[in-house]
Amino acid sequence: xxxxxxxxxxxxxxxxxxxxxxxxxxxxxxxxIRDELGLSDSALSKQLSTLESAGYVEIxxxxxxKRPRTSASLSAAxxxxxxxxxxxxxxxxxxxxxxxxxxxxxRRSER
Amino acid sequence: MGxxxxxxxxxxxxxxxEAAAELAAIRRRxxxxxxxxxxxxxxxxxxxxxxxxxGAARDSRNLAxxxxxxxxxxxxxxxxxxxxxxxxxxxxxVRTAPQATARMAAAIFGMIALVDAAAxxxxxxxxxxxxxYPATIxxxxxxxxxxxxxxxxxxYSRRLMLSQVRRQTGSAPxxxxxxx
Numbered sequence: 589x590x591x592x593x594x595x596x597x598x599x600x601x602x603x604x605x606x607x608x609x610x611x612x613x614x615x616x617x618x619x620x621i622r623d624e625l626g627l628s629d630s631a632l633s634k635q636l637s638t639l640e641s642a643g644y645v646e647i648x649x650x651x652x653x654k655r656p657r658t659s660a661s662l663s664a665a666x667x668x669x670x671x672x673x674x675x676x677x678x679x680x681x682x683x684x685x686x687x688x689x690x691x692x693x694x695r696r697s698e699r
Numbered sequence: 700m701g702x703x704x705x706x707x708x709x710x711x712x713x714x715x716x717e718a719a720a721e722l723a724a725i726r727r728r729x730x731x732x733x734x735x736x737x738x739x740x741x742x743x744x745x746x747x748x749x750x751x752x753x754g755a756a757r758d759s760r761n762l763a764x765x766x767x768x769x770x771x772x773x774x775x776x777x778x779x780x781x782x783x784x785x786x787x788x789x790x791x792x793v794r795t796a797p798q799a800t801a802r803m804a805a806a807i808f809g810m811i812a813l814v815d816a817a818a819x820x821x822x823x824x825x826x827x828x829x830x831x832y833p834a835t836i837x838x839x840x841x842x843x844x845x846x847x848x849x850x851x852x853x854x855y856s857r858r859l860m861l862s863q864v865r866r867q868t869g870s871a872p873x874x875x876x877x878x879x
Contacts, residue, residue, distance in 0.1 A: 604721070604724075604725070605724070605728055608724070608725040608728035608729060609728045609729075609731065609732055609791075611725075611729070611794075611864075612728070612729040612732035612733065612793060612794060612864040613732050613791045613792055613793060613794055614792040614793070614794045615791065615792055616732070616790070616791035616792075617790050617791060619790075620735070620790040620791050624728075624731055674722065674725065677718040677719075677721055677722050678718075678722070680713055680714075680715060680717075680718035681715045681718050681719050681722070683715070684714060684715025684716075684718075685715060
């Protein structure tokens with residue numbers, strides 16, 4: 589299991605969703621991410637650029653026939669940051685379960 | 700999908716409920732990616748139909764019917780098989796370990812072998828017994844195996860990919876939880 593570490597960059601809702609999606613994929617098409625998350629082209633570009641600047645995401649641009657294709661994938665650093673963030677969330681849940689206040693909430697999320 | 704309400708991020712001072720909601724949102728997104736790699740339920744019926752059409756054309760003994768239906772059935776099957784390969788849809792590729800990929804490939808080849816065995820075995824037995832419409836009934840038997848085994852294969856692949864993805868990202872449900 590990864591060391592728990594809250595990542596301020598990826599814990600913003602939209603970025604976390606992008607990273608969650610990319611964590612499950614080897615690569616994902618720009619249009620696929622946009623459609624699945626219901627974002628505009630510019631909003632997704634902005635978030636991907638932020639993640640790319642941090643070294644969390646790698647962007648690949650190419651052509652299929654004459655049509656340009658952009659795909660994104662999570663870098664090793666991005667994957668590690670995501671795993672650490674997930675570990676931090678699990679740590680919060682475990683801590684609150686020990687304190688006895690989050691057990692029902694955690695069970696609710698499993699349904 | 701895209702219109703659903705986004706959960707508020709659970710900061711370092713978040714409660715267990717907020718963190719659990721965020722983890723659930725992460726798992727939902729991962730399921731979305733896995734779903735991309737799977738074919739819809741109707742896919743197996745759409746693939747079964749040209750198989751039966753192929754058998755019926757073989758039994759018709761009518762050259763015009765055979766010359767039209769057989770190439771058409773083969774073409775429809777080829778298009779459907781191509782459409783079923785996620786990489787060709789160029790949307791996203793699920794991250795799976797080589798062992799999981801090998802297990803899924805083995806399951807696919809196993810299903811193809813089962814469909815062929817049912818179709819060829821039935822058709823050959825009927826032909827040997829000089830019964831009518833051996834190819835039609837044989838292909839229908841193969842198609843029946845396909846519509847039963849296909850959804851099972853999809854379910855198996857989904858479970859395998861989800862468990863892989865969650866194990867790799869460390870987002871598997873904790874003790875007491877289960878993979879849906």
